[in-house]
Amino acid sequence: MSIKYAVITPHPPLIIPDIGGRYLGEVTSTVESMVTLGKKIKEISPETFIVVSPHCELFLKYFGVVTQERIEGDFREFGAPMVKLEFEIDTTLTQRIIDSARESDLPVREIQDVYLDHGAMVPLYYLTRELDYKPRLVLISFSLLPLERIYSFGKVIDSVAEENVVFVASGDMSHRLLPGAPNGYDPMGKIFDQAVVEIVKSGNLKGLLDLDPELVERAGECGLRSLVMLAGVMDGKKVRTRVLSYEGPFGVGYLVGEVESIDSDNLESYILNLAKEAVETYVKGKRVITPQNIPEELKRRAGVFVTIKKHGELRGCIGTIQGTQPNIAYEIV
Incomplete structure (x- = not known):
């Protein structure tokens, strides 16, 4: 049992066509990259998505895991109530994660009676749009515990998950890239985003744990913990990483990427994806x-x-x- 494929996604509601409208032209790279991920997901056809969302119910010293049987949500908060998503929770995998986390002395709180938040809905909108079936969902919120504990939680997830599961690290990068940005402006925001992008490109995801805490604080981000959990999921594996796009036209950094295990049995996948990426990048x-x-x-x-x-x-x-x-x-x- 081990997760072979994971994605890194932003979650701005404005990349949803019914919400973004005329602003979609400002985030073309992000939208195109999300569409590309959706096509890759169609090839993989996962049974379950494990999504970690910064906007799910958050606890200071606990990891939150949704345990209700079904979950739904819409974008009415953003003016698009007609855009709705609904999923069955993979209760078996959810319980395995909870049990294994507790056995590893990682604190977990079960979450009930909640709706899908936009941190989960935005990526799932694109990741499931090409599918002709309904995948199941495991929905997790990270805690504000030290990053090393979040990394350990990722390792727990991987230890109990099947291969036909895709891990989704939802999160936006710095919210302080430009004057007038949502969280104000800080020049360190750009430096933080550049550092994260380079770490993802390098494939040394554990390097996320070494980022300067002051740099992280000044960046005003909401994606680092999701990425650290992903790093834990891929702990000990040889991985191929790919940054599909990065942009920040509205003062918030949007990073889209993928991480794939390339153990010896997956060498063919590395070769095919490398060839595809080479052609795609040059043509575009x-x-x-x-x-x-x-x-x-x-x-x-x-x-x-x-x-x-x-x-x-x-x-x-x-x-x-x-x-x-x-x-x-x-x-x-």
């Missing part, structure tokens, strides 16, 4: 990517052929019979 932005988190198996030199097919039909092929780049990963790109 004329930019050549740099491979990250390269598996040992791809660090040697060799010839590579990459083919593109549409509906099973060959549309393009390019490659080399001998290595021309430092290693296979760079050859693929």
